[in-house]
Amino acid sequence: MKSQIILCSGGARSGKSEFAERLALSTEGRKAYVATGQAFDEEMVNRIKKHQERRGDIWRNFEVPLYLAKEWQNISQSADVILIDCLTMFTTNHMMAHGSIQGQQDANDLEEAVLSELESLLSLIASSDGKTVIFVTNEIGLGIVPDNKLARYFRDIAGRVNRTVATVANKLYLTISGVTIELKSQEVHING
Template sequence: MTRHCLVLGGARSGKTAFAERLALHAGARPAYLATADMLDSEMRDRVASHQASRGARFTTVEEPLDLSRAILRTGASHDVILVDCLTLWITNLLMANEDVSTAVGELGATLMEFRQAKVILVSNEVGLGIVPDNAMARTFRDLAGSAHQRLAEICEDVYFVAAGLPLTMKGEAPAPIS
């Protein structure tokens, strides 16, 4: 059975590196489904740096909005799909005036039915800090928290990464990987 996975952590916590190791260990044909929308030069540089660090180990697929369809399409030719990251995806949905709750519900339904490839979702845990001082930031935090709860219910494995160290929150502890 294909086990979907949610990897949470703070910014620069090591969650993406951990998820990449999981993906490389889990399959022979991994895809990297990137949700970043490169709106400025800093983001373009950041994306280029991430792509360079991955090298040719992953096929990169870019999709800032329609994550469910991208997973279905990518799963036809890959055995592992690493989605990085959900919080950027939620931001993209908000900026496009899309209904985030509906999109998260669609993603959840897709994951419950989709077993052609392992899906590893990466997201920033934003609920551990102070209450944001503006309505938009509070809305974002609330939507991200709700999405994480819903997806953690669906995923068989959930990890929290801090200082590069994964904590198993649900499911199987990861096999030793380097």
């Protein structure tokens, strides 16, 4: 059986992670939770702690901030339903690991590295049998244009990351204020 990819998107604190967790728990099979967040400050320590408490001990937990493709075999061998939370932090981690972004070429190099890692992961998922992989991400492109280059670079790269996964996803859910709708089935295709 071919693996399935699901993308759960929404704004900060919209309820997208909780929805993704409920979706994973309602899907038959062994569960793995892949956390990409890193605790660099008190706010992230608190956020990670709340996520861990909410999950409980049902999940096999992995902390993979950067190289998801390198860990795929280990993760996929331990679970049938794999929740990756979240692509936004995955992108942030790559941005921080990349170092200083001095201009457009640095931003282009970073984007290429992030998308290359992501495409490697998606290829591994596609070659796996019977997995359900649920990605969580923030939809950050609906607000105002940021007033600084670094934030604009991040917004643009995160948007491309989201679009890359959405393109191959079997289902795409959007959560707004705790209400979730499915979008992929309503996708409009224009030929020509």
